[in-house]
Amino acid sequence: MRMYDLILKKRNGGTLTEDEITYMIDGYTREEIPDYQMAAMMMAIYFVGMNDRETLDLTQAMAASGDRLDLSAIPGIKVDKHSTGGVGDKTSMALGPMVAACGIPVAKMSGRGLGHTGGTIDKLESFPGFTTDLAEEQFIRQVRDIGIAIMGQTADLAPADKKLYALRDVTGTVDNLSLIASSIMSKKLAAGADAIVLDVKTGSGAFMKQEKDAKALAREMVSIGRRAGRAMVAVISDMDQPLGQAVGNALEVKEAISTLRGRGPEDFTELCLTLGSQMLVCGGKSSSPVEAREMLLEAVRSGRALEKLADLAEAQGGRREDVYHPEHLPQASIQEEIPAPASGYIRRILCDEVGMSSLILGGGREKKGDPVDLAVGFQIYKKAGDYVEKGEPLAVMHANDETKAAAARERFLNAYEIGCEQPEKRPLIVDIIKV
Known part of the structure; x- marks a missing residue:
């Protein structure tokens, strides 16, 4: 098998087999296939496209290119959430504790931000001493003990995606539905969750500016996940203005805390309830989104959701009192x-x-x-x-x-x-x- 032949095949409108895609991803990950050949392939895919089977094969090959997180030691159905990002998107910091307080184990990998604000990890580091540098065993043990853990994404998780995205970013091949969907879903599949709830943004502050494009991406990712054996739901949400009122790392943490106290902005609270309801249904804790929403509201009213954030902060090196006294944050x-x-x-x-x-x-x-x-x-x-x-x-x-x-x-x-x-x-x- 030669990469040159695969480039010609795709350029001329052909369909790549599973073995050909696996060869291509494995070779590129091991640096046996040079950047210039993979760049040519990405451009061919950009113009010719990939069918559903090719997209799934690409996703699974990238997911298999490095470590895969084994969450089987954690009881229950593990439900992950992914957002395509936006301005003021601090959802994980409120949603995770709400869902964990309802009995769904939250084992989440997050990243640092590149752009207007930090990522979830940067925001959580507003708690002095907080660390997301967890070993896999510690990560799993913490989820079993307190129901929630957030760790930084390891370098060995879907390394093919990291290499490919860096190449696409400098070769004008980012904006292709199959390549975007496979990039996101390869990391989600490697992270080990049984079910995945996606928050796909649309509007001026989103990657997908047009509603039709956001829906197309959502359908593509849901299709990939379902064919890979995961329960999948995608929520299309508006990002034509900032989410909530806070934009900025510590400010967003404070807003997440206010939301867990039942005093958050209406739009941010609604998004957390919508996503959380889908997570509880996927996790088998509720038979309907309506029932699940009431469970989430009760977790907030009772103080259990805020206490879960305090548990998370304390378990990962922060001080639980900072959750109850956010004026201590930067x-x-x-x-x-x-x-x-x-x-x-x-x-x-x-x-x-x-x-x-x-x-x-x-x-x-x-x-x-x-x-x-x-x-x-x-x-x-x-x-x-x-x-x-x-x-x-x-x-x-x-x-x-x-x-x-x-x-x-x-x-x-x-x-x-x-x-x-x-x-x-x-x-x-x-x-x-x-x-």
Whole structure:
């Protein structure tokens, strides 16, 4: 078998066999196939496409390219959640404890962020001492003991995907449905969950800007997971404005804590309840989303969900009292209101521009390895559809550098469009896809 022949086959519209895809992924992972040949194959796939069987074979080959997490020692059905990401997306920090408090084991691998804010790991490190550097045995033991653990993604989990994504990123071949879906799902399959609930974002702050593209990606990932033997659900949710009110690492942790106290923003709370309901149904804890929602609400009302976050913080090196006293978390030296430049309705918020404003403050990374300022970001008061008077605060900016604050303030204001007519409200939950 030669990579040259496979490139020609795909370029000319052919269908790759399972053995050919396995050969290609194994060879590339072992560095026996050079970047220039794999780049040619990625471009051929980009233009010709892959059918469902090829996409599944690619996903499974990437999942098998390194370690696979064995969660069989953890009792019960293990349900994972994955979000395609967005501005203010702190869902795992509230959703995980809510679901764990209802008896579903939460064994989650998460990553660091690259872009406007940190990833789940960066945000959790707002708790002084918190670490996600767990050995697999410790990770599994912690889930058995307290029902929840969050560890950093290991370098040996789906290494083929890491190599391929880095190559696609510099060769203009990222934006292909099969390649996106297989990249996401290879890591999810390798992480060992029995069921997977996906939160696929759509809107200006999402990777998939158009609703039809988000639905197509969701269907592709659900199909891959089901054919790989996993229970699958995809929730399509709106990311045309920031989720909740907090954008920034420690600020988002504080908002997650407020949500576990029953005082979170309406949209963020609703998303957690929707995703959590699907997780409880998939995990066999409830027969319907309606019943599951009530279980989640009771976990919040009783304080069990907040206690579960405290258990998580304490088990992974943090202090449980910081969960009950979030004022101990990092705070910025500058807290400045950003006034509305005019009166009227918030017609729209350019979500990705809010994210870039946080990045300017130091809340995210422009390149891998950059430090993240955990304290900075925005607390948003006014969102799409709200009426605002000129001079009324749109948000509070949290900053630690005057020069960065000036640039971020200007960019943040440019994200807001204020007009005379109230816009039509967009639904938060766009669709739920199971097949």
